[in-house]
Amino acid sequence: MLKQLSINNYALINQLSIDFSSGLSIITGETGAGKSILLGALGLVLGNRADLSSLKDTSRKCIVEAKLAISNYSLEDFFDEVDLDYEAETIIRREILPSGKSRAFVNDTPVTLSVLNELRSKLIDVHSQHQTMQLSDTNFQFSILDALAKNGERIASYKRGYQQLNQLKKELSELEQQQREANQQYDYNLHLFKELEEAKILVDEQEELETTLEKLNNIEDIKLNLSEALEISINEEIGVQNLLNTLENRLFKIADFSKEYQEISGRITSVKIEIDDIVAELETANENVDFNPNEAEQINDRLQLLYNLQKKHYVNSNEELLVIFEGLSHKVAQVESAEDVINQKKKEIDGVSEKLDKVANLISKARNNAIPKLTKELQSLLADLGMENARFSININPTKSYFSNGKDELEFLFSANKGGNFGELKKVASGGELSRIMLSVKKVLSANTQLPTIIFDEIDTGVSGEVSNKIAAIMKQMSTNMQVIAITHLPQIAAKGNNHYKVYKEEVNGVTTTNLKQLSTDERIVEIAQMLSGKNISDSAITHAKELLN
The missing domain is CATH 3.40.50.300 (P-loop containing nucleotide triphosphate hydrolases)
Incomplete structure (x- = not known):
């Protein structure tokens, strides 16, 4: 108050x-x-x-x-x-x-x-x-x-259910709208998804293919230079291996005369070992160099496919293509499973509606029971008025x-x-x-x-x-x-x-x-008397005022 x-x-x-x-x-x-x-x-x-x-x-x-x-x-x-x-x-x-x-x-x-x-x-x-x-x-x-x-608690309960029902209906409407929009794009998204799925894209694939293709495109230069490198290494007269053998023999003969000569001789021996390893690898590499036109064509086709997909989806890498692939997968799956989700939401709405109907019926019954009492009380009060x-x-x-x-x-x-x-x-x-x-x-x-x-x-x-x-x-x-x-x-x-x-x-x-x-009490008497007779208060007005207050 x-x-x-x-x-x-x-x-x-x-x-x-x-x-x-x-x-x-x-x-x-x-x-x-x-x-x-x-x-x-x-x-x-x-x-x-x-x-x-x-x-x-x-x-x-x-x-x-x-x-x-x-x-x-x-x-x-x-x-x-x-x-x-x-x-x-x-x-x-x-x-x-x-x-x-x-x-x-x-x-x-x-x-x-x-x-x-x-x-x-x-x-x-x-x-x-x-x-x-x-x-x-x-x-x-x-x-x-x-x-x-006395519907206070029933209506409070109903309002909680009513809010829940409206929220569920809103969610259903959004799901159905999403489904309509997704259905419009479904066929196209499915095509894009399958295209990427069939491509079987790997994250680091592009770099490896580009390196291999670069090697195949320069196979003649590689073969020529490997052959010449081997010739320089193993030539009987001026080859690096023969020269190092001669150098090693010369220093080995004087190694016992000085610690300094021993160290130099050891270093030469280490270099000779390293060169021998390099020559062995050069021989293997030279033997493995083999130009295969079919392989180059296959790699070139694969790269062209990746380039076309990247261009189509406005990206610059396989990693970005895979992100798009995941998104398309979600969109396709969403459409394919949307019906189940929508049906589940409808079941929730039916469940809440059923409970709400029961409360609404109780409210309605109480209202009908109260109408005679309300009508009687209002009519009785108005009769008095x-x-x-x-x-x-x-x-x-x-x-x-x-x-x-x-x-x-x-x-x-x-x-x-x-x-x-x-x-x-x-x-x-x-x-x-x-x-x-x-x-x-x-x-x-x-x-x-x-x-x-x-x-x-x-x-x-x-x-x-x-x-x-x-x-x-x-x-x-x-x-x-x-x-x-x-x-x-x-x-x-x-x-x-x-x-x-x-x-x-x-x-x-x-x-x-x-x-x-x-x-105060006296002031009230005067005020009420004035309300009865105006500013010129009469004795009868004072008496009447007192009677009203009593």
Whole structure:
């Protein structure tokens, strides 16, 4: 409930702080005194849009702060979801800077207006005459019926399944779209896949083939140079081997005369061994050199195939071709297995739909069971409010479609006159009738749900006499379950309040300001007497005021 409202530098309010309590609180004041300003400030702190026109003094910032007791609203999970610190006494603060920038805080943590508005819907319901059009909103009508049907947990369960169903349907749609797109490319992708598969590409193959082809293309030069190298190595007269043999013999003969000669002789021997090995390899290489035109042609064809595939797929290596091959493999396999995946997804959808149908049937059954009770309570309340012939025709029509709150369509019709035809509320009910219907609805809701604080903004406009007494009685009954704040111009309603506040204007140093104060018992008598007889208060008005308060 709202415990305190503090306002600084807003509209005609310079500085104001007022405490509220449980039960029924009444706010009165002359026309133009600033009751709408008070509601404007409350709306601002609860998330309404703001601009510089809200500032009384544009050189200073405007601050509106509301302290609310929220321990009875089970909001811990919501605070966790929006990453806010939960406090049993939560403080919401809104600031408008002279620059026009607006900031909002919940327990000193900055929040967006969307979070603030979401929190607002759970804490305070500000009801004015123009909001009676909400009665024609199907979702609001369902909320009334579901409150009496005690459908809260069933609808919460249904919504979880509904979200799951929508997600599965979205996934199925995406799979089917992917399949359509993949099917369009399937034949071409399959052709490309098989082409690469038949090519049996190896990562290092190209480099090896290019080296072998280069060798085959230069086979004559290789053969000539190998032969000449062998000739230089093994020629009996000037060959390297014979020369090294002679050199080795010469140094061997003098090796014993000096350590130096021994080392040189050893080195020559090492060189001779190395040369002998080289000559042996040259002989083998020379013997193996054999030009095979078929081999060259085969290698050339293989390389040309690889080059063509690389060009076709806009890559420069076999490694990149293999990556494309893997991608094509996945695309082909995806199409070939898509039907199984889609069928599995459809089975999941059928399973969730079956469970959802069961919950929807329970919701629908509870709604049908609650209709007689809702109709009876609303008609009884409206009869007390001077609408003895008011009748409701409420019908539930099951459908095959899934909606966010079940599978029902709701027909919520009204007739204000005896023998009159039923019609939509907005078409057959007047403004005054809509106000009384909304009050009756709120009364029913307050008895069946944990409504937040409710503020009635002159909902009693256009009524008087005994009806005003009934309106006051209903508000009083509602205040036993919740905090009710009523802005009224009727003394019968004002007298029912546990607390009474007056909005008034005063002029200080030529500047008009709006203030709000809580009235004492004597001040309430005067205020109610003034509401009865005007500024010139008569003794009978005072007596009547006392009677109303008693």
